[in-house]
Amino acid sequence: MTRTEFSVTVDLVLLTIRQAALQVMLVRRGIPPHQDRWALPGGFVLGDEDLGDAAARELREETGLDPRDGHFEQLATYGRPGRDPRGRVVTVAYLALLPDLPTPVAGSDAAGAAWRPVDEVRGELAFDHDQILADGVERARSKLEYTPLATAFCPPEFTVADLRAVYETVWRTRLDPRNFHRKVTSADGFVESAGGTVIRDRGRPAQLFRRGPATTLHPPLLREPSRPAE
Amino acid sequence: MTRTEFSVTVDLVLLTIRQAALQVMLVRRGIPPHQDRWALPGGFVLGDEDLGDAAARELREETGLDPRDGHFEQLATYGRPGRDPRGRVVTVAYLALLPDLPTPVAGSDAAGAAWRPVDEVRGELAFDHDQILADGVERARSKLEYTPLATAFCPPEFTVADLRAVYETVWRTRLDPRNFHRKVTSADGFVESAGGTVIRDRGRPAQLFRRGPATTLHPPLLREPSRPAE
DNA sequence: TCAAAAGTGTTATAGATACACCCATGT
DNA sequence: ACATGGGTGTATCTATAACACTTTTGA
Numbered sequence: 001m002t003r004t005e006f007s008v009t010v011d012l013v014l015l016t017i018r019q020a021a022l023q024v025m026l027v028r029r030g031i032p033p034h035q036d037r038w039a040l041p042g043g044f045v046l047g048d049e050d051l052g053d054a055a056a057r058e059l060r061e062e063t064g065l066d067p068r069d070g071h072f073e074q075l076a077t078y079g080r081p082g083r084d085p086r087g088r089v090v091t092v093a094y095l096a097l098l099p100d101l102p103t104p105v106a107g108s109d110a111a112g113a114a115w116r117p118v119d120e121v122r123g124e125l126a127f128d129h130d131q132i133l134a135d136g137v138e139r140a141r142s143k144l145e146y147t148p149l150a151t152a153f154c155p156p157e158f159t160v161a162d163l164r165a166v167y168e169t170v171w172r173t174r175l176d177p178r179n180f181h182r183k184v185t186s187a188d189g190f191v192e193s194a195g196g197t198v199i200r201d202r203g204r205p206a207q208l209f210r211r212g213p214a215t216t217l218h219p220p221l222l223r224e225p226s227r228p229a230e
Numbered sequence: 231m232t233r234t235e236f237s238v239t240v241d242l243v244l245l246t247i248r249q250a251a252l253q254v255m256l257v258r259r260g261i262p263p264h265q266d267r268w269a270l271p272g273g274f275v276l277g278d279e280d281l282g283d284a285a286a287r288e289l290r291e292e293t294g295l296d297p298r299d300g301h302f303e304q305l306a307t308y309g310r311p312g313r314d315p316r317g318r319v320v321t322v323a324y325l326a327l328l329p330d331l332p333t334p335v336a337g338s339d340a341a342g343a344a345w346r347p348v349d350e351v352r353g354e355l356a357f358d359h360d361q362i363l364a365d366g367v368e369r370a371r372s373k374l375e376y377t378p379l380a381t382a383f384c385p386p387e388f389t390v391a392d393l394r395a396v397y398e399t400v401w402r403t404r405l406d407p408r409n410f411h412r413k414v415t416s417a418d419g420f421v422e423s424a425g426g427t428v429i430r431d432r433g434r435p436a437q438l439f440r441r442g443p444a445t446t447l448h449p450p451l452l453r454e455p456s457r458p459a460e
Numbered sequence: 461t462c463a464a465a466a467g468t469g470t471t472a473t474a475g476a477t478a479c480a481c482c483c484a485t486g487t
Numbered sequence: 488a489c490a491t492g493g494g495t496g497t498a499t500c501t502a503t504a505a506c507a508c509t510t511t512t513g514a
Binding site for chain 1: 511
């Protein structure tokens with residue numbers, strides 16, 4: 001029985017919404033392989049570390065954030081021979097959905113870290129990171145349908161319009177503000193009132209909400225609406 | 231930067247429905263660690279093998295089946311330090327949903343391979359395989375809601391009642407045969423007529439169907455029904 | 461006063477639920 | 488004849504889509 005030795009890394013798909021666009025955190029690689037190309041942040045798993053702990057450590061190093069500031073889950077694992085020229089490297093990708101940070105990227109050890117719109121980096125990434133990013137974006141898109149994770153993109157207190165902007169940005173659609181409002185506020189445990197109101201630009205003040213205790217949405221919010229009969 | 235060396239394995243959660251129960255393929259371990267305990271089938275990833283290829287190879291070795299005979303997908307990756315006493319072993323788990331094989335397990339190299347009801351093996355498995363199995367079962371349960379994968383548990387031609395039995399077994403519920411029939415036959419691309427009919431036990435002959443081209447179900451079939459007002 | 465965003469009300473339609481009822485077979 | 492499972496029809500209810508309309512602010 002052949003027991004090949006592998007290196008194991010974690011790579012992070014960190015998604016946020018900035019400037020009305022879905023953006024991903026990338027780092028510019030300072031060393032070969034793929035020197036000077038953009039890549040997902042990541043690193044080797046240490047000797048006594050669980051995979052999720054290694055990913056959480058990388059998240060902290062890159063952004064100063066804790067996994068529980070947003071949403072954090074394992075995405076998938078990639079191990080094609082040849083995906084890394086240094087040898088046999090398997091990477092476990094994690095997906096995080098994060099609020100747009102008011103604080104600058106504090107403890108980042110990667111000077112070249114930057115948020116980039118996901119639509120602008122397609123095809124540009126090192127290793128197989130284009131595929132990993134695409135998988136992460138698709139996971140995020142579909143999770144918005146069945147879970148209240150859209151709130152992970154929002155700060156602790158947010159308006160219904162903020163939440164709608166998340167859906168519209170991630171799904172690249174327009175949603176009816178009036179029906180969306182009703183749906184969100186009536187779905188059990190999706191959001192709960194935070195009490196205050198806020199005026200964003202013009203118009204009537206909007207109520208503030210916090211994320212509710214629900215972990216799944218019943219009924220779901222579907223991307224492809226049940227269209228009228230053809 | 232510490233670059234710990236890992237071994238990488240694939241483990242398979244092979245699910246099928248036999249004797250009206252959701253069953254999982256297990257092997258009795260012939261060697262330490264965990265000698266004589268039941269475990270998920272699996273093995274080491276070879277030097278020039280992709281992860282999915284390694285899992286497909288194990289599937290073939292255990293059951294003689296090809297991944298496309300049912301449904302096959304990556305489940306999750308487990309790498310807790312200490313999960314394997316032999317050292318640092320990361321395992322990439324794959325989930326397969328398979329029809330009940332009329333053929334005996336042909337080329338199996340594990341003499342102790344057997345189908346076991348998932349409800350009877352909880353807490354009995356080696357390594358962290360109880361967790362992996364639980365994750366696989368939950369993935370299967372939720373995928374039945376939004377995808378037509380229930381057909382993966384069925385032979386190439388099946389009746390609506392066969393398909394309903396899949397849902398009832400996996401979800402541990404009863405579904406109304408009449409409403410289920412309508413739903414399945416009207417959902418676009420879920421099943422298509424295979425032309426023939428078959429008499430199972432008593433009663434009117436049932437039409438035969440094949441799996442249709444759909445990859446997602448719109449609208450979904452939900453486990454938790456929208457209940458009447460309380 | 462007006463534009464703009466927040467939020468409510470209303471109607472029409474699709475989907476789900478419950479269940480009465482008919483169909484086609486074996487015994 | 489009748490038991491059994493297959494399958495259709497239909498009333499009731501819930502959820503969604505579309506959109507008219509009111510509320511509350513800034514300019």
